[in-house]
Amino acid sequence: MLIGVVPLALCSTQLMPGRGFVVNLSIALGFVALSVLGLQFALAARLSRATAPFGIDAVLRYHRQISFLAVAAAFGHPVLLFLAEDRYRVLLDVVHAPLRAQLAWASVGALVVLMVTSIWRRALRLGYAVWHVLHSALGVLIVLAALGHAFLVNYYFSETWVRLAWALYAAAFLWLAVWVRLVKPIRLWRRPWRVAELWPEPGGSVTVGLERAHRHGGDHGFSFQAGQFAWILTGRTPFTLTYHPFSMSSSAVSSRVEFTIKRVGQFTSSIRELKVGDTVYVDGPHGSFTLERHPGLGYVFLGAGAGVTPFLSMLATMADQGDQRPCWLFLGNSHEGQITGIRQLGRLQGRLNLTVVHVISRPGEAWTGERGRITADLLDRHLPEHRRSLQYFLCAREEVVTSVEQTLLGLDVPAERIHSERFGMV
Ligand SMILES: Cc1cc2nc3c(=O)[nH]c(=O)nc-3n(C[C@H](O)[C@H](O)[C@H](O)COP(=O)(O)OP(=O)(O)OC[C@H]3O[C@@H](n4cnc5c(N)ncnc54)[C@H](O)[C@@H]3O)c2cc1C
Structure with a gap:
C-alpha cells in the first residue's frame, strides 16, 4: 500500500489545482498504476526474506490480485483524461500521436497481452516456460514504457528532486532485474550440486538425492526447515528465466538433500533423464510452511x-x-x-x-x-x-x-x- 501511494506524496508537493479534479485524479491513477506494477518485480523476485512471513503461494496470489488493481488504475488513467477534456482525444490516434502518448499505448497494449495470457494461459495452450518468458518480457516493457511516458509528459516531474526520486525508483526496479537474472545465477553457478542418487517411486515420481559438487571449493552448507522448498534448475548454466519449485522430501537433519518429483509436464519429465553426477542448481531454501512457525501439541x-x-x-x-x-x-x-x-x-x-x-x-x-x-x-x-x-x-x-x-x-x-x-x- 505504502509503495503504491508514494508517488501521490511526491505529486502533492507540487499540486496544480488549475488542471481540475478529474485530470488530477487521472494522473494520480497513472502514478499508482506505475508504482504498483513496479512492485510486481519485487513480489516475483524469489526474495526469501520478503516471502518468508507469508508463504510463496500467498505472495504469488497477492501478486495476481494486486495486479487487477494496477490494471484498473492503468485503464482509469486515460479513460478519465478523455472524459475530462476533448483536447486529449487526439492522443487516441496512436500513429500520429506524440512519442509520450505512443509509449503510454505501448504500455497499455502490453498490459492487455499480459493479462490475457495470464488469465487464459491454459485455455490458450501456452506452456508454462513460454508463458513465463513472455510474462517477464512484457512486465519490463510495461514499466519502462510507462516510465518513459511519465518523464516525457512531465506533469508533476518538473522539480529536480522529484525526477531524482523517480530515477531512483526506476533504478530499484532495474536492480531487481539484474539481481534476479545475473547476480543470483552467478552465486548459484559458484555453488553447484550434483546428482548422487536417483530412483523411481510409485505414482510416476522420481526421488533425486543431491550433494554439493564442491567445484569452487568450500562447503557452503544447506540448512533448511522441513516443509520448505527450493527452486531447481538442471543443465549447464543457471542463467535461465524459468526455475521450478520443489519441496525437500528428506529429513532436515540429515546431510543429504532429496526431492521427490512427480511427472506432470516437460520439466518434471526431464528429471527422469538425469544421471548420477549431473549438475543441478538449487536456489533455496524458501517458504514458511514449517512446523517451527506453527508449533503445536499434535x-x-x-x-x-x-x-x-x-x-x-x-x-x-x-x-x-x-x-x-x-x-x-x-x-x-x-x-x-x-x-x-x-x-x-x-x-x-x-x-x-x-x-x-x-x-x-x-x-x-x-x-x-x-x-x-x-x-x-x-x-x-x-x-x-x-x-x-x-x-x-x-x-x-x-x-x-x-x-x-x-x-x-x-x-x-x-x-x-x-x-x-x-x-x-x-
Ligand atoms: C512451493 C511448491 C513446492 C512444490 N513441490 C513439489 C514437489 O515436492 N514435488 C513435485 O512433484 N511437485 C512440486 N511442486 C509442483 C511443481 O513445481 C510443478 O509440478 C512443476 O514445476 C511442473 O513443471 P513441468 O514443466 O513439468 O510441467 P508444466 O506442464 O510446465 O506445468 C504444470 C503446472 O505446474 C505449474 N508450474 C510449472 N512450472 C512452474 C514453476 N516454474 N513454478 C511454479 N509452478 C509451476 C503450473 O501450474 C503448470 O500449469 C511444487 C510447487 C510449488 C509451488
Missing part, C-alpha cells in the same frame, strides 16, 4: 499426490529428532498402486506416533481402506475429540487445498490453525 497433515513431499520431510525430521507428538496423515491418491512417497513412509514405521489414512478415489477391488475423497465425515471418524487444538497442514493442487480448507472450517477447526501450500499456484 499435527494433522492433509495432502494429495505429490503434495505429500513436504510432509515426508516433516515426518522424517520428527523421527530423527525422536519427536513423539501425535500426527495424522491423510493422503489422497487415485490408485493404491500409485501413492507418491509410500516407500519413504514405510521406512518411518515404528519411529513415530503416526496414523496414516490413505484415501483412494479409484481403488482396485481388493482395497479395504478409505475410498473417495477427504470429506468431513472421514475426518470426523479418524480425528480425536481434541481436534480443535491440533495444527493442520494442507498441501496439494489449488482446488484440493481450497476444498479441504472449507471442510476443516466446517468441522470448527480454527482458521489460524490451518496452514497451506498450493502446488499449482500459477
